[in-house]
Ligand SMILES: Nc1ncnc2c1ncn2[C@@H]1O[C@H](COP(=O)(O)OP(=O)(O)OP(=O)(O)O)[C@@H](O)[C@H]1O
């Protein structure tokens with residue numbers, strides 16, 4: 001990346017749940033157009049981090065700013081893929097996917113075209129008229145992914161989005177994600193505990209500690225070109241480096 | 250015929266069988282008792298035919314009694330929905346409203362409609378007495394289920410809309426309302442059932458000599474068990490039918506819901 005311009009600035013961010021310190025004085029920048037992976041042990045506060053960054057949860061201390069201001073969903077085009085199932089059960093697959101465009105007031109023909117494309121990409125076209133209770137968990141996850149991609153956000157948060165998918169679907173969606181990101185250069189925060197996935201996708205990996213959670217280390221991956229080869233010696237080296245960092249969880 | 254259809258036929262047959270068993274037991278019991286208080290099914294049937302064709306002692310037919318009761322029920326029930334659903338939604342969305350008036354609302358909930366009879370006689374006249382007593386029965390189930398269902402809306406569903414920049418009004422219309430509708434429907438079904446159960450109490454004080462509840466009271470004074478039992482059965486059967494129709498409509502409307510069965 002050339003001129004690195006911070007997109008999201010996180011300063012002295014702390015989050016307590018009563019006495020439980022979950023995020024402990026975290027500061028760092030997320031650059032404009034960066035693909036950032038966050039890895040950390042289970043329960044360390046990755047989901048909490050995403051929620052606090054988007055201000056779905058208030059922080060206890062510190063600040064999160066986008067540009068110079070607080071995040072505002074009406075102004076900033078954000079998509080968030082939640083870790084837990086988030087399909088709206090009363091809407092069909094099609095209507096679930098289009099909700100973001102509907103809220104943002106896109107004209108109907110454009111909604112139709114975009115939804116069609118994203119359903120094609122996620123392999124959901126045959127299921128567009130199904131209700132969530134009629135499709136599998138992996139398909140529901142894909143609905144959430146499609147719903148997040150279709151609005152072409154400039155900030156995309158993904159909280160362990162591919163956990164439910166089989167390897168081949170996962171590869172195909174990972175590749176779509178990378179292609180999409182290369183094309184639109186949105187800022188991505190991607191939470192995972194699959195280290196290979198982190199090295200495969202991201203430009204920078206943030207390794208978190210156990211609670212009270214701090215940043216243990218940062219690993220740069222931007223010198224690996226996409227599409228990445230998981231057998232490439234440099235890929236293997238970075239994956240081993242990250243694996244060593246998390247060995248002491 | 251597939252397994253599901255077979256199972257349905259079986260269900261129907263078993264229901265018919267249980268009806269027959271009860272009828273047989275009743276026949277034996279009344280034959281054993283030989284008392285006018287326990288008329289055999291044949292006499293109950295005669296009472297039914299009499300009420301349906303010639304009407305009661307005042308010549309009012311059974312159909313007119315039923316119709317009069319149904320109108321009262323629907324008036325009270327409609328009033329309960331019209332008040333209970335918006336109030337439940339409002340108090341669910343602004344829980345402070347509920348928390349700060351809880352001490353007024355909750356005790357009223359536990360006063361049975363029958364206990365309101367003297368108050369209703371003093372305060373109201375005519376049709377409003379019926380409507381009020383039935384309203385009392387239906388209002389709280391509808392209000393409380395609506396209120397609780399709002400507090401149980403899945404926060405992730407709300408967040409999905411929030412993150413896309415949805416307004417508060419969008420979230421209420423497109424997330425909260427669809428989430429709570431099935432619960433409201435259940436509350437309405439329960440409310441309708443309770444409303445119907447209040448019909449006798451309501452018709453004790455309405456003043457008019459028409460209505461299924463009134464029919465029972467009339468024949469209670471004459472100690473004529475046949476007609477009384479007909480009135481009881483009519484109430485039971487109509488309640489059953491209303492409930493079944495409601496369930497069918499619910500299933501149709503909320504077909505997106507997954508069905509849970511605990512076998
Ligand atoms: N609303 C809450 N109230 C109290 N404690 C909470 C709340 N939400 C999360 N926590 C606690 O905060 C910690 C971090 O939770 P979080 O869900 O952020 O973990 P995570 O890193 O996403 O874990 P996983 O990898 O399993 O998804 C946990 O110890 C959890 O118990």
Ligand SMILES: [Mg+2]
Nearest residue numbers: 046047083159
């Ligand atoms: Mg999590």
